Amino acid sequence: MIDLRQGLNEGEIIMPGPVAPRIVLAGLGPYARAFYYPLLERYHSAGRLTIDTVVELSSQRELIDRYLAGRFIQPRRVVLVEEGLHCDALTIALESDDATHSAPPWGCIVATEPRAHRTYVEWAARHGMHVLLEKPVTARDLRSGGAAEALRLVDDHRFLTDISEKYGVTVVVQTQRRAHPGYRMVKEILTDVVTSYGVPITYLDMYHSDGTWNMPWEFAAREGHPYKYGYGKLLHSGYHFLDLFCWLTEVNRDSCRPPDQLLMDVTAIDARAVDTQLTDPSYERLFGEEQWRRYDGLPRPASLPEQPWGETDVVLLARSMNGGNVVTTAVLSLLQSALSSRAWLALPEDTYKGNGRVRHERMTIQVGPLLSVQVHSYQDGRSAGRGPFDVVVYRNHRLLGGEAVSRITLRSGDGPSTAESDSLNNQAREEIFQDFLAADGRRSGLALHDNTVRVLAAAMAGVIRSSQGGSGRSAVLLDAGGGDWYRPA
Known part of the structure; x- marks a missing residue:
């Protein structure tokens, strides 16, 4: 059986073992394009996971099409959604056109703009998916609610901690240090x-x-x-x-x-x-x-x-x-x-x-x-x-x-520099990613x-x-x- 937390060298190919976990990448912004998608491609090539779905905003269609056209591994599907969806609306948007898969994916990387983090983590947890969550845990529009609205970040954390425990999923926060x-x-x-x-x-x-x-x-x-x-x-x-x-x-x-x-x-x-x-x-x-x-x-x-x-x-x-x-x-x-x-x-x-x-x-x-x-x-x-x-x-x-x-x-x-391996910080990011693949929250779990x-x-x-x-x-x-x-x- 493949050890999902074993490091993967650039160019290394490992024959697939058991069914590879299917992964959703929610958010394909500049950071995800530079780090997460190339990382997913490497692990996909090694048989350690499958890039199942990429989710992005409809307003980013042209940029996403241009980026994915140059990648050597394509996701099974790309879903474009509108901004500001709540959990039920997001569920409908992501499931309405997916007749080929009745079972939800194994895990979800949440790399959206952080005001959407709460919705995506809730959606993933309710569907039994483990989550790798980019920092910060959540964000809120602070223009009108002021200091009181900032304090509700703690309510968001409690809500997501409770819901992840309720559905038995692990949420790992990407704080690579x-x-x-x-x-x-x-x-x-x-x-x-x-x-x-x-x-x-x-x-x-x-x-x-x-x-x-x-x-x-x-x-x-x-x-x-x-x-x-x-x-x-x-x-x-x-x-x-x-x-x-x-x-x-x-x-x-x-x-x-x-x-x-x-x-x-x-x-x-x-x-x-x-x-x-x-x-x-x-x-x-x-x-x-x-x-x-x-x-x-x-x-x-x-x-x-x-x-x-x-x-x-x-x-x-x-x-x-x-x-x-x-x-x-x-x-x-x-x-x-x-x-x-x-x-x-x-x-x-x-x-x-x-x-x-x-x-x-x-x-x-x-x-x-x-x-x-x-x-x-x-x-x-x-x-x-x-x-x-x-x-x-x-x-x-x-x-x-x-x-x-x-x-x-x-x-x-000292090897060739790549977007995935060019710094100690990125190497540490990959370790947290491996914790996610192992559903191991002991190092940077949400709680x-x-x-x-x-x-x-x-x-x-x-x-x-x-x-x-x-x-x-x-x-x-x-x-x-x-x-x-x-x-x-």
Whole structure:
């Protein structure tokens, strides 16, 4: 029998074993085209799965037809649906023209725009399908409901957790840093010291920038990674780092003072603020006046001041508490309007890795006077994926033993670079994908994202309140059941 979690090398062909599980890919946007569909093709070729159905919006028909025309494996069918369908309507749309298969597929990858995540996961669970869910778990239109609507992200998580348990399916969330070899090593080092001596992580400083440079009119137009619905960085790549923070600080449960709540203060700037930071004269000097003037008159955040806009940059100050005692002080700086290699005005078809994104990622973690761990992972703007991942560990070696300073550098494989294997992050994504194929939620199952979604919802509520002149402060109860999990300052 095939071990579905065994890695698959580029070009490797394995003869099919038992009936391969049929997989639905819901969403064929830039990320799914760059990563998921090529990955599914490899596993399909190896007999480990069958690409059953691709689901996309009717408005994307031309783009999807053009993309699939160039693929060497075709899905059994493509279903185009309208935007905003609820679960029953989606079921009708997906089943009305499928006379050849009475049994539902085995699993579903949900890679749609996140406002549709709840509907697709509910649909899949009700049909007994296991799910691989792209981050964030869900999103909501935050333009009118404000902070209260942001807090309902927790209700979405509870609903999907309950329904997946009811129908006996596994939902795995694609947060690849939980499978990243560098971050796994960091957590092992932290766990060893915290559990051995009872000293918690006392300080954490996390920085991430993804170099997403949007032209002003793109803020108003984009549907993928949008800002016009009142959300931005936190429900884009920011989810990974809120989850990484929650996942790493789990080690404090084994300290002498395990935390029971998180006090947070959030500040952010939104797309309108970014539109005022770079002026038209600056753009004209960068791209030329004639080129820039071609886009005169298009809607942009500065011209729509009354519309709420999603955040581009967020700084979150946090203290995890045990009663009245501080356990961990943390600073999370999550940026999108940072260094980019974009040098063009027209938006390319590949907005995932083909629009000048440059990732800079670092972290410093202190375990009191005993240990300091630093992570450095930087791209230079010339390569979309490859780059070293450095972990530097400083120990109080007179008490802990071992080396006073050790440096570990991890790199992706030395073979030919492909969209599926060109970075440690993508290799970790494939590991989470393999967890999905094994219906194994022990590493990144939906229930394990409880604290992450709470912190996310509270942070989003703080961003919205502070943008309206209020306070960005709040308290989040950790690992608490029921509805009493949140308190605004």
